[in-house]
Amino acid sequence: MKLFDPNLHRELTALLASGAIEDAELEAKWILEDAPSADAARQIAERRAKHEPLQYLLGEWEFYGLPFCVGEGVLIPRPDTETLVDAVLSRIPDRSSQQILDLCTGSGCIALTLAKHLPQSTVIGLEKSPEALHYAQRNQEMLNIKNTQMLEKDVLLPETAAAYHGLAAIVSNPPYLTAEDMAHLQEEVTYEPAAALDGGADGLHFYREITRIWRDALCEGGLLAYEVGVYQAEDVAAILSQNGFGCIECICDLGGIQRVVLGRKETVS
Numbered sequence: 001m002k003l004f005d006p007n008l009h010r011e012l013t014a015l016l017a018s019g020a021i022e023d024a025e026l027e028a029k030w031i032l033e034d035a036p037s038a039d040a041a042r043q044i045a046e047r048r049a050k051h052e053p054l055q056y057l058l059g060e061w062e063f064y065g066l067p068f069c070v071g072e073g074v075l076i077p078r079p080d081t082e083t084l085v086d087a088v089l090s091r092i093p094d095r096s097s098q099q100i101l102d103l104c105t106g107s108g109c110i111a112l113t114l115a116k117h118l119p120q121s122t123v124i125g126l127e128k129s130p131e132a133l134h135y136a137q138r139n140q141e142m143l144n145i146k147n148t149q150m151l152e153k154d155v156l157l158p159e160t161a162a163a164y165h166g167l168a169a170i171v172s173n174p175p176y177l178t179a180e181d182m183a184h185l186q187e188e189v190t191y192e193p194a195a196a197l198d199g200g201a202d203g204l205h206f207y208r209e210i211t212r213i214w215r216d217a218l219c220e221g222g223l224l225a226y227e228v229g230v231y232q233a234e235d236v237a238a239i240l241s242q243n244g245f246g247c248i249e250c251i252c253d254l255g256g257i258q259r260v261v262l263g264r265k266e267t268v269s
């Protein structure tokens with residue numbers, strides 16, 4: 001709504017606070033700005049008070065300065081993931097004829113942001129879930145980004161990887177939560193697709209498989225860059241090194257957590 005109504009703002013803040021929403025005042029303001037009517041705002045606040053993710057209720061969320069459509073069935077873009085985008089952008093020059101892949105692309109936030117900032121390159125997002133892919137394609141259209149494709153593919157199948165050669169970079173924020181994490185999810189996160197979160201018993205399943213299956217798809221010196229969960233950096237660095245990657249680096253997010261692990265495919269001599 002265009003006009004700010006202080007009474008309605010107070011009412012929504014109280015509603016959210018009654019559901020123990022931490023930033024009740026701020027979230028009430030966002031809901032007020034976004035909702036088309038007072039009744040719609042009340043309905044959103046009621047659902048938010050029951051801990052549905054605000055991002056799903058608003059239907060749009062910002063990542064790296066761009067708006068992305070989100071809703072049930074797709075992982076909500078997190079600010080931590082901007083560290084991965086920064087790491088790739090500072091290492092990969094923009095070249096026509098160069099291809100970059102984003103595995104498990106979800107909303108497409110990584111692939112589309114890279115494509116926007118590397119306009120001469122082609123960035124391809126692969127996603128297994130049709131629901132999530134639908135959001136990636138919608139975001140591509142909404143942002144009007146042309147140098148990209150969003151495809152429905154299972155990245156754990158070797159035949160998917162066999163179709164690609166000479167890639168400049170592979171980027172991924174795969175599911176990485178452990179079985180223990182999955183058993184203790186924050187209430188909001190339980191609304192997000194488990195398939196986008198569950199990384200197997202120790203959370204490392206996708207790193208092991210992707211690193212092994214996709215190595216041959218990279219060019220010599222090609223970059224493999226992952227987002228990782230808390231305390232996973234060392235293990236993921238070891239997986240890269242065991243699979244013939246060098247120049248391995250771990251990069252911290254703004255919260256000081258080692259959030260990105262990357263390496264370069266080494267030439268086999």
Ligand code: GLN
Pocket residue numbers: 078173174175176177189196197198
């Ligand atoms: N960052 C997400 C979370 O902690 C997990 C995303 C993922 O598994 N890739 O909720």
